[in-house]
Amino acid sequence: MCENKVLSQENIIVTAKEIQTILKDFRIGKKPLAKLLGWGETTIIRYIEGDIPTAEYSNKLKSIVEDPIYYYELLLENKDNLTNVAYRKTMQAVLEKMTERKINLIAQYMIYYTQGDLSPGYTQWLLYYSQGFSMALFDRELFEDDFNVNTENAPYISLYNSMKKHGVNLLEVPINRLTETEKNLINKILDTFCWYGPKTLKALSAFEKSNYRVSRDKDGRRIISKDLIKSQFKDILALYGIRGLNDIHKYPDSRFFDLRGI
Structure with a gap:
């Protein structure tokens, strides 16, 4: 029973690999991504190094992995959290991702x-x-x-x-x-x-x-x-x-x- 519960949680919680995919696909750094999401600037670094995110934070990162348009909307909403250079770079990346197919x-x-x-x-x-x-x-x-x-x-x-x-x-x-x-x-x-x-x-x-x-x-x-x-x-x-x-x-x-x- 406990083992099944652990497996279930592993399927739900975003993985370090998935977070790395976000960074690569959307051409954004660890600290800028954390700032974009309104989190502490070391949050993404800690998750990649093994810390377990809360369900709320994990769900947000999972949504980005699964739906580029969700990330695009976050980017428009929180663009002031990024420098102009970082914003332009990641905006170009998400537009490419949204029109990949x-x-x-x-x-x-x-x-x-x-x-x-x-x-x-x-x-x-x-x-x-x-x-x-x-x-x-x-x-x-x-x-x-x-x-x-x-x-x-x-x-x-x-x-x-x-x-x-x-x-x-x-x-x-x-x-x-x-x-x-x-x-x-x-x-x-x-x-x-x-x-x-x-x-x-x-x-x-x-x-x-x-x-x-x-x-x-x-x-x-x-x-x-x-x-x-x-x-x-x-x-x-x-x-x-x-x-x-x-x-x-x-x-x-x-x-x-x-x-x-x-």
Whole structure:
């Protein structure tokens, strides 16, 4: 019983290795991190050397390990606790961490392009159309995430949950990580589909989903495979005479009237 309790505590309490990961990933020193968190400046040093943090302090450090956006919010809130040099250095690091995954980078680019005028749900469908037209027009995926089938009706559920939790943050996006072709496609998707509200995009995608067959990924999650999405969008290109980016508008324009029964 006692052994199980110890094991349970070990799983909960942040480890020295995890703290070292924070220092490395966010390019911040031990004393600056302690200052950022409003703690004594030797606190992080002591934890790395073997002192056991309180549950409150451990939970805060665990949250940083698990969620870069949490660290980003702390940084904005407590920036006066750091020197300008330390702040700029760690801010750059957390922005890189937050956009490490391609789908997050693209979502942040969309938010930046629209000056924050996107909701978590709306972003989901803009990502879906960007992915579909990228695979159909250029024969390559924009990001590796699969389309998830779930009760939230959010195909990219991890990103959706993060945006729901933290809101829409307008960040300085490292757009040099996107190719000109990718940016041109995303811009065209935004310029085209942002004419329509989330309700219209949801109805439009619901029609497409009715033609999909749900499968399972290696972890047993229900998904719609990229091959099926690509095939569907290839059919859309042929049906609506879409030969390039400037023709993408033909699809939602035509489908909008179909949905309205006009």
